[in-house]
Amino acid sequence: MSTRDPAETDTLTPTAPLEGTATTVGRGGDWWRTAVIYQVYPRSFADHDGDGVGDLPGITSRLDALGELGVDAVWLSPFYTSPQRDAGYDVADYRDVDPLFGTLADFDALRARATELGLRVIVDVVPNHTSSDHAWFREALASAPGSPARGRYLFRDGRGPDGDLPPNNWQSIFGGPAWSRVTEADGRPGQWYLHLFDSSQPDLDWTNRRVRDEFVDVLRFWLDRGVDGFRVDVAHGMIKAEGLPDYTPPADSGSMGGGQGESAPPPYWGQEGVHEIYREWNAVLAGYPGDRVLVAEAWVEPLSRLADWVRPDEMHQAFNFAYLETGWSAPAVRQVVDASIETFSSVGAPSTWVLSNHDVVRHASRLALTAENPQGHGIGPASEGLPVPELGLARARAASTLMLALPGSAYIYQGEELGLPEAIDLPDESRQDPTWFRTGGERYGRDGCRVPLPWSATEPAFGFNATGASWLPQPADWSTYARDEQRGVAGSTLELYTRALRLRADHELGAGTLTWLDGFGPDVVAFRNQGVTVVTNMGEVPVELPVAEVLLATMVVDGPALPPNATVWLAATA
Incomplete structure (x- = not known):
C-alpha cells in the first residue's frame, strides 16, 4: 500500500476519446x-x-x-x-x-x-x-393439534402409517431436515413443525x-x-x-x-x-x-x-x-x-x-x-x-x-x-x-x-x-x-472510504446518470457520472488513462497508467 495520498492531483497521458452510452437511475426526493x-x-x-x-x-x-x-x-x-x-x-x-x-x-x-x-x-x-422460546410457540406446544395456537405456525401430520416421516422432503438452510417432530402432552410422538432455518426457529403461517x-x-x-x-x-x-x-x-x-x-x-x-x-x-x-x-x-x-x-x-x-x-x-x-x-x-x-x-x-x-x-x-x-x-x-x-x-x-x-x-x-x-x-x-x-x-x-x-x-x-x-x-x-x-463518501455527496453521484465509456478494453469498467470519470482495472496489465485531475485512487497512479486491481476517480473532461 502506498504512503502517498491518493487524493493528490496527477496529470496523466491521454488515451482514446471518451464516448459511450448513458444509463439513468430514477430520481426522487x-x-x-x-x-x-x-x-x-x-x-x-x-x-x-x-x-x-x-x-x-x-x-x-x-x-x-x-x-x-x-x-x-x-x-x-x-x-x-x-x-x-x-x-x-x-x-x-x-x-x-x-x-x-x-x-x-x-x-x-x-x-x-x-x-x-x-x-x-x-x-x-x-x-x-x-x-422456539416465543410465547406463541410455547403455547402451541402445549395445545392440541388443530388448535388456534398451532395455527400460527406450520404444524403438519407426518407421512407414513404412524406419521413417522416428515410431511415433505424439504431441507433446512442450515443443513439437515426442515421438520422436527414434537412430543404431545400425553407423551406420544405428535405432529411435525416446519423450520427452514434452525429447529429453534419455527416458521410462522402467514396465511x-x-x-x-x-x-x-x-x-x-x-x-x-x-x-x-x-x-x-x-x-x-x-x-x-x-x-x-x-x-x-x-x-x-x-x-x-x-x-x-x-x-x-x-x-x-x-x-x-x-x-x-x-x-x-x-x-x-x-x-x-x-x-x-x-x-x-x-x-x-x-x-x-x-x-x-x-x-x-x-x-x-x-x-x-x-x-x-x-x-x-x-x-x-x-x-x-x-x-x-x-x-x-x-x-x-x-x-x-x-x-x-x-x-x-x-x-x-x-x-x-x-x-x-x-x-x-x-x-x-x-x-x-x-x-x-x-x-x-x-x-x-x-x-x-x-x-x-x-x-x-x-x-x-x-x-x-x-x-x-x-x-x-x-x-x-x-x-x-x-x-x-x-x-x-x-x-x-x-x-x-x-x-x-x-x-x-x-x-x-x-x-x-x-x-x-x-x-x-x-x-x-x-x-x-x-x-x-x-x-x-x-x-x-x-481514509479511502471517507474521501469516497465525501466526493460521492459533493458530486451527488447517488442521483446521477451513468454513461459507459469505451476505449479502455474488455477488462476495464469505465463510466462517467455527474462529472466524475470512474475507471476500474480488472485485468492483469496497466491501463492508459486520460489527462485529468485525480480525485481518488486506490493505488498510486504513477504516470499515465492505472495498475491492475485498482480504481481511479478522475475529474471528467469535456
Whole structure:
C-alpha cells in the first residue's frame, strides 16, 4: 500500500476519446434513493459493559465515528429478546431489547444520538419465523393439534402409517431436515413443525390473519419509537406453496435461493402471496411522517423478478445480491450494473449496491477466492482456494470505490471501511453459527465475517471493550486494521472510504446518470457520472488513462497508467 495520498492531483497521458452510452437511475426526493447505509452487527460493533458481546450503549458511544465516515443511515441487525441460538435472528419478543444488548431506554438514547448526528436508524424485523422460546410457540406446544395456537405456525401430520416421516422432503438452510417432530402432552410422538432455518426457529403461517395483525403492531411499536424503516429478513419467504410439495434444490443453489435458470421458484421462496403482505406494510409506513423505508432481503433470481418486491406500493429497496455475487470480471460487472439500473428503474425504484454483510464471506477475501464458495458455506482453514490477503484487499478497495460511484443507494457492512478480511483461522471450538453444527463441520458458516471490530491497535480486544473479552476470537494481526491506526493516514482504507463518501455527496453521484465509456478494453469498467470519470482495472496489465485531475485512487497512479486491481476517480473532461 502506498504512503502517498491518493487524493493528490496527477496529470496523466491521454488515451482514446471518451464516448459511450448513458444509463439513468430514477430520481426522487426520498432520502433512501441515494443513501449510503451502514450495517451495524450489534454483537460485534462495540461492547460497553465488557462482557464480550457488543451492545446498544457501545454502539451509541461509537456513532460519532460513523458520522465522521460520512454515511447517511445506520441499519441495526437484531437486538430483540432472544435465546441467541442464531445470533438474535431467533426472536422471542419483538417489542423489547435483550438484556445482552441493553434496554429500551438504551435504544431510545441510541436513536436520539443518531438524530443529533444526522443519521437515520433502520432496524431489522424477522417475520418468517420466531424463536422456539416465543410465547406463541410455547403455547402451541402445549395445545392440541388443530388448535388456534398451532395455527400460527406450520404444524403438519407426518407421512407414513404412524406419521413417522416428515410431511415433505424439504431441507433446512442450515443443513439437515426442515421438520422436527414434537412430543404431545400425553407423551406420544405428535405432529411435525416446519423450520427452514434452525429447529429453534419455527416458521410462522402467514396465511393466518392473527400473524399478520401481530406484525403490523410490531411495526407500529418501533415506528412510534422513531425508527426510519425496517430491513426485512428473508423477505422472499413467509408464504409457502399450497400443499407444501416436495422439492430438491439444484446443486448450484446457494442457501437462500434456487438454482440458476430455474423456471419457477422453490415452493418456500418467492411465492406471489408475499406481495400482499408488503402492500399492507407499505400503507402502515405511509401513515407516518418522514419517508420511512422498507428494505427487502430477498434472494430472488433473476433481477427482473426481484423488481416485483419494489413496486411503488410495496418495498422501497431490495438488496442487490446479483451484484454482490458477481465475480472479479469487468464484462460481468458491466452486465449486472446495466441489468440492475434497468430493472429497478422500470418500477421507479433505486438500484442498491452491496458487497458484504453478516451472511457472506467479506469481500476483501471473497474477491480473491479461487474455488467455488456458495453463499452461507463460509471459509476456514481447510477450504479450497483460500485468498491471498494482499490481492483480496486491493480488489476490495477497487470494488468498493467503484460501487460508491454508482447511482442509487449503497450499503456498507461494518469493518469493510477498515479493509477487514474474513477471519479464516477461527478455532473449531469457538465457532457458533448453527450451520457449523447442523452440517457436522462440513460448512464453516458465517462466523468469519462476524468477528468483533478492531478500534484500537493497543487496547484490550483492540478497543472492542475494556476487558479483552470477545465472543469470537479476533485474529492477532487485526491490530494493523484498527481504526486508530488508519484514521488520518494517507492511503489507508478508512481514509479511502471517507474521501469516497465525501466526493460521492459533493458530486451527488447517488442521483446521477451513468454513461459507459469505451476505449479502455474488455477488462476495464469505465463510466462517467455527474462529472466524475470512474475507471476500474480488472485485468492483469496497466491501463492508459486520460489527462485529468485525480480525485481518488486506490493505488498510486504513477504516470499515465492505472495498475491492475485498482480504481481511479478522475475529474471528467469535456
